[in-house]
Amino acid sequence: MKKVLLIAVFALASVVTYAGGYRVSLQGNKALAMGHTGVAVINSSELVFFNPAGLVYLEDKFSVSVGAHGVFSNIAYQDTETGANARTDSPVGTPFYLYASYQAADWLAFGLGVYTPYGSSVKYEDDWAGSHLVNNIDLAAIYIQPTVSFKINDKLSFGGGPIYVTGSVNFNRNLNRTLTDLDGNRANVTIDASGVSSWGWVASTMFNPTENLHIGATYRSEIILDAEDGTAEFENIPNSPLTPFENTSIKASLPLPAEMTVGMSYDFCESWTFAFDYNRTFWDVYESLDIDFANEDIPDSKNARNYKNASIYRFGMQYEATKMFTLRAGYYFDESPVRDGYFAPETPRNDSNNFTAGLTVNLGEHLQIDASFLFSHFKEVDASYNYYFENGVAVPFSGTYKTNAFVPGLGLTYKL
Amino acid sequence: MKNILKYTFALLAIGFVSCEPEFDSPVTDDGFYSSGTANLSKYVAVGNSLTAGYADGALYITGQENSYPNIMAQQFAFAGGGEFSQPLVNDNTGGLLLGGTQIAENRFVLAVDANGNPGPVRLIGTPTTDITNHLSGTYNNMGVPGAKSFHLGVSGYGNVAGVLSGASNPYFVRFASSESATVIGDAVAQNPTFFSLWIGNNDILSYATSGGAGVDQTGNLDPTTYGPNDITDPNVFGLVYSQQVEALVGNGAKGVLINIPEVTSIPYFTTVPTNAIPLDAATAGALNAQFGAYNTQILPGLVGIGVLSPEEAALRMINFSAGQNFPIMTDDDLTDITAILQGPPFSLPAPLATLLGQLRQVKSDDLIVLTASSVLGTTPDPGNPQGVIGVSIPLSDKYVLAVSEQVRVTAASTAYNATIQALAGAKGLAYVDAKTALARVANGGIPYDGGVLTSQFVTGGAFSLDGVHPSPRGYAYTANLIIRAINETYDATIPMVHIGNYGTVTVSNN
Incomplete structure (x- = not known):
């Protein structure tokens, strides 16, 4: 069993994931099964992510949780005006996490987390109707976060720590709707940047008014990934001074927005827990995706995004059915950060309803298997991206999108 | 237990791949678009x-x-x-x-x-x-x-x-x-x-x-x-x-x-303008002087003896001015006066008579074809810089679609x-x-x-x-x-x- 899981976790260590905006809320199988609540749920070292302040209330001296999710996401596009249609063939995303906590003293706990809260992997068929906006994108960010948490008393604790991020992005699109080489192959550019790193921080608190009621708040800072030495590789460019595209280096910035979470959990009837989290993601930092080509002959690429701050409402239930099984279910409503007219096909995200379920199997005193499942349901939506320009003229890209995602996950918790 | 989990996971994973999102009415469905009463199969x-x-x-x-x-x-x-x-x-x-x-x-x-x-x-x-x-x-x-x-x-x-x-x-x-x-x-x-x-x-x-x-x-x-x-x-x-x-x-x-x-x-x-020849005042004046006798004596004379109608004589007048000018051309639809000009009373030399034989200037409602752009204003004889097509050498009729x-x-x-x-x-x-x-x-x-x-x-x-x-x-x-x-x-x-x-x-x- 252990071996199988290790393969599941580490063999799939590429961190491409389902794009929501490009925030990927899959930071723990226990939490996800409860609608990805957890800012006020004290049940495992997943708290390293959800609320480091809570670590100090864990009963275990030492606790490790590892896990991964398989993200099967699909986007379908069609334009009833022309009949153009496309389906993504995106690779399976495998966001993962590893959390460890250590109770150094009654009032002090340390934690370490490695997780992948941002990422996106979308692959359309090359030269599809929206290929001048995106053919494929692969965005990944790994957060590494040591934390410390202090207990003031049984009612109040604080926690936090620095975050080191290393990210990469690979993005391909056609240069415009029509440019080809002599043989009709569409001119395209691949932007690649990897090993882009930056620092941020997390701070949190937990308040326990009664033994059964927990209230938590976590703030994770904004982190801007500045790619200084990325590359742009041009392909199928005609041999002409009129098309002076040649491989060059690029600069680009990708913001990983700040996120504020507040929430509560309430234990009742011995074995039941109800949890509610409210997320606010400060997407307004994502105004534009601009690519600055080092070669001055190549006009810089400006792609307005103009995201707005967005909220997520999460609800979760946990039931300790038997000594062996703990069952969980949840729901969350995820508001899209995308404004009307900015619906770009690389992250075609509208509001979604998300349904989760999962369970933990206790294998003896020390080992747990955590499984979860998420289904994301997006309504069919007519949308357009109106900020693509040709010769100064806006050329909207519009159509109908329908997306969904299925995310099974599996993890292990080991505790002493 | 372990196996059940393992296989459940594997089965689920296979299942999800095929769970494609479906539109309420996909454009790829039969009947979304109709060929009406036509049959487009072949x-x-x-x-x-x-x-x-x-x-x-x-x-x-x-x-x-x-x-x-x-x-x-x-x-x-x-x-x-x-x-x-x-x-x-x-x-x-x-x-x-x-x-x-x-x-x-x-x-x-x-x-x-x-x-x-x-x-x-x-x-x-x-x-x-x-x-x-x-x-x-x-x-x-x-x-x-x-x-x-x-x-x-x-x-x-x-x-x-x-x-x-x-x-x-x-x-x-x-x-x-x-x-x-x-x-x-x-x-x-x-x-x-x-x-x-x-x-x-x-x-x-x-x-x-x-x-x-x-x-x-x-x-x-x-x-x-x-x-x-x-x-x-x-x-x-x-x-x-x-x-x-x-x-x-x-x-x-x-x-x-x-x-x-x-x-x-x-x-x-429609690409090559009919008045494609730029001339300064001096050149235009010199050209007009050369065509002076043609305009004022030969053409009226031909009208007088009934060879040309007054309308055709008017059409054949050559006139340049400072600025953009209409090139000269041969027009097969004009009366060929080459032979007449060589006889009395005009008695022009053969080359000049041939030049004037079916000569006129391009009119604004003529159409000059695209391929004329590589000919107009060029000097086909490098030894003769005066021999400019459209100015002193008529543009061939094949380059002009006359009215x-x-x-x-x-x-x-x-x-x-x-x-x-x-x-x-x-x-x-x-x-x-x-x-x-x-x-x-x-x-x-x-x-x-x-x-x-x-x-x-x-x-x-x-x-x-x-x-x-x-x-x-x-x-x-x-x-x-x-x-x-x-x-x-x-x-x-x-x-x-x-x-x-x-x-x-x-x-x-x-």
Whole structure:
């Protein structure tokens, strides 16, 4: 069993994931099964992510949780005006996490987390109707976060720590709707940047008014990934001074927005827990995706995004059915950060309803298997991206999108 | 327990891959788009270079892929349309070989010269399409570049033996079903359920592009006696055209007929201005002095003895001024006064008499063809810097489509179009007024989702670099016109295309 899981976790260590905006809320199988609540749920070292302040209330001296999710996401596009249609063939995303906590003293706990809260992997068929906006994108960010948490008393604790991020992005699109080489192959550019790193921080608190009621708040800072030495590789460019595209280096910035979470959990009837989290993601930092080509002959690429701050409402239930099984279910409503007219096909995200379920199997005193499942349901939506320009003229890209995602996950918790 | 989990996970994982999101009404569903009362399962397109996807002065693969029938066929596929095959050439160089010898030129590309100016040049390279490599099979696209209306029914039009003499057509040679096959026969043999017919353009176009060098054969009912640049008699057109429609409709097929645009809609005739000669005051004065006696004595004298009408004498007056000037030209439609001028009382030397023989200045309502741009203002004799074409050497008649010639073209095309429209009405076929549509492109342009489509040479987007044939975007516009007509006539809902997704001219430096 252990071996199988290790393969599941580490063999799939590429961190491409389902794009929501490009925030990927899959930071723990226990939490996800409860609608990805957890800012006020004290049940495992997943708290390293959800609320480091809570670590100090864990009963275990030492606790490790590892896990991964398989993200099967699909986007379908069609334009009833022309009949153009496309389906993504995106690779399976495998966001993962590893959390460890250590109770150094009654009032002090340390934690370490490695997780992948941002990422996106979308692959359309090359030269599809929206290929001048995106053919494929692969965005990944790994957060590494040591934390410390202090207990003031049984009612109040604080926690936090620095975050080191290393990210990469690979993005391909056609240069415009029509440019080809002599043989009709569409001119395209691949932007690649990897090993882009930056620092941020997390701070949190937990308040326990009664033994059964927990209230938590976590703030994770904004982190801007500045790619200084990325590359742009041009392909199928005609041999002409009129098309002076040649491989060059690029600069680009990708913001990983700040996120504020507040929430509560309430234990009742011995074995039941109800949890509610409210997320606010400060997407307004994502105004534009601009690519600055080092070669001055190549006009810089400006792609307005103009995201707005967005909220997520999460609800979760946990039931300790038997000594062996703990069952969980949840729901969350995820508001899209995308404004009307900015619906770009690389992250075609509208509001979604998300349904989760999962369970933990206790294998003896020390080992747990955590499984979860998420289904994301997006309504069919007519949308357009109106900020693509040709010769100064806006050329909207519009159509109908329908997306969904299925995310099974599996993890292990080991505790002493 | 472990195994159950493991297999459950694996099964779930397999299941999710197939859980594709489904639209409430997917465009790919049968019935989302309708072909109405038409049946698009077997579409055959019949015509000339326009139907073949000819562009940039050549036939090449990407041009064929952007032919209007191919664009239409891809849209037809949403409404029950079947496979659409085309006799693709071998490369994107264009040009043809006959047994290894090049017989048709390569395509034009837009190249930037040493001074940084972009302009059309022939792509350098050896074509690889040898017409002796015969294609087997049948082709939905029966567009044959160069074909006139009456050629479609000519047996042997695809016989390689007749290519060099002009009796047959090198493009049809490639895919004719036999040496004696006819274009229309090969089209009908495919039993089309739907057809398009766009023929007759070359019946006037070759006359026009040659500056009226051919003969207006109106009144001559025997097309076997026609030269390549002649205007086809409208009755000949009417007869062969109605036979073709009859043959294509034969088994109950529906179809669409497309009429003949005006030559004044295409940049080949509208790019070079009629007053292309810039002169300063001194040069203009000197030239006027040289033509003084001609204007004030010879022309009135010829009117006096009844050789010229006062109108023709007025037409033949030569006058330059500072600024832009109309070039001088020879006009075959003028009275030839070469011999008269050599006799008394004028007694001009032969070279001068020949110069003045059918001389006039280009008028603002004449049309100078695109190819004149490489001739006008040049000095063909390097030893004689005074010998400038358009100033002291008349522009050859073949570069100018004079008003009198335009009248013949218009008369013929008007007659053809009357036939086409009447037949469409009589047979209940869809009818596309390409003439009006192209005139709209030429006059103001057609707005689309990335600008305005116009006939402006190189930059307007509608025409390829030969100035006659559309660009892919122009063909896409044409395809939309035809689809709209089909939808209206047959109560169909075939989707159109975004013309902005189709390219215009290809840039490439040799």
